Amino acid sequence: MDELPPAFWQGVEEFNQGQYYACHDTLEALWMEATDPPKSLYQGFLQVAVACYHLGNKNWQGAVILLGEGIGRLQSYEPEFAGLDIETFVDVSANLLECLQKHGPEQVAIFSQLVLPAHQQSESASQDVSLMNRLTLLPKITTVE
Structure with missing residues (x-):
């Protein structure tokens, strides 16, 4: 399978722009109709998208599980x-998972700032977020160069 449908690339754009709920909706529609491959590929990406969405809502358990x-x-x-x-x-996703597990649910508020747009981040967390962003904790869907 060499080509993925245009809707998949829409989901990639949504994911990379931090529109995790929209990405989930886009990829879920593909996933429901697909067979393997790429059915489980769509599901894997949409689960990471929902994990990031949960992270933004400070749902540590949902983020870790997904x-x-x-x-x-x-x-x-x-x-x-x-x-x-x-x-x-x-x-990158495994690194984020490891960091969440290491710091536990009591630190989820710091990590939740990663997925929020800059104007929604709390001032007290901005330095922590800057540090974490430098560590490249959030995955992006990219192509092979």
Whole structure:
């Protein structure tokens, strides 16, 4: 399978712009109609999108569970699929999951700032967010160069 449908690329754009709920809706519509491959690819990306959405709502448990499930589905597509850099996406997502697990639910407020637009971030968390952004904690869906 060399080409993915235009709706998938719309979902990629939504994901990379932090529109995680919209991305979920876009990819879920594809996932429901698809067969493998790429059905589990769509599901893996949409689960990571929902994990990021949960993170923005300070739902640590939802973020951790869905990150783990999404990563598990995407690993079978590594290192790349249809020109997508799955390996990097999985690595960054796994790093975020590890950080969330290490810091626990009591620190979720700091991590939730990662997924909020800059104008919605609390002033007290802005320095923490700047540091975390430099650590590249949020995955982006990219193509292989």
